[in-house]
Amino acid sequence: MLAPDVVRLAEALLAQHLPGRGWTFAFDRAVRRAGACHHVERRITLSRHLAERAEEDEVRQVLLHEVAHALAGHRAAHGPRWRARAAAIGYTGSRLHDRPIAEDRATWVGTCPAGHEHRRFRRPTRETSCGLCSRRFSRASLIAWRPAAVEVR
Ligand SMILES: [Zn+2]
């Protein structure tokens, strides 16, 4: 989605759901989460990286997620109060945006056959085996790597 279109969509959603309450929209530079709700500043932000790569439906869902935070208040977190607000404004809980914004920027999570979890900040370039299962490289303990899901806060 083009940045000006994202801004228009965000401002329309703010006008619709939070009229006259002083909420504003801005882009941020996050790469590991899609959107954020800044309660003190009354600002909803969206990752520029996500916005550039996402379809309108996906951007709308992330914005609705954050608008629901603004409506429900900081203390509601992702509890029942937030869920009710989110559902009422059309947030479908779609997991579309629960994927990395960019694989090269994602955190990588790996699991060995025994279930030990490992994390890397770069995509592993060679086969790695689990150091907890075997002190030396072992094909029986290969770690399967996948990009971690983007956090939606
Ligand atoms: Zn292991």
Ligand SMILES: [Zn+2]
């Ligand atoms: Zn959230």
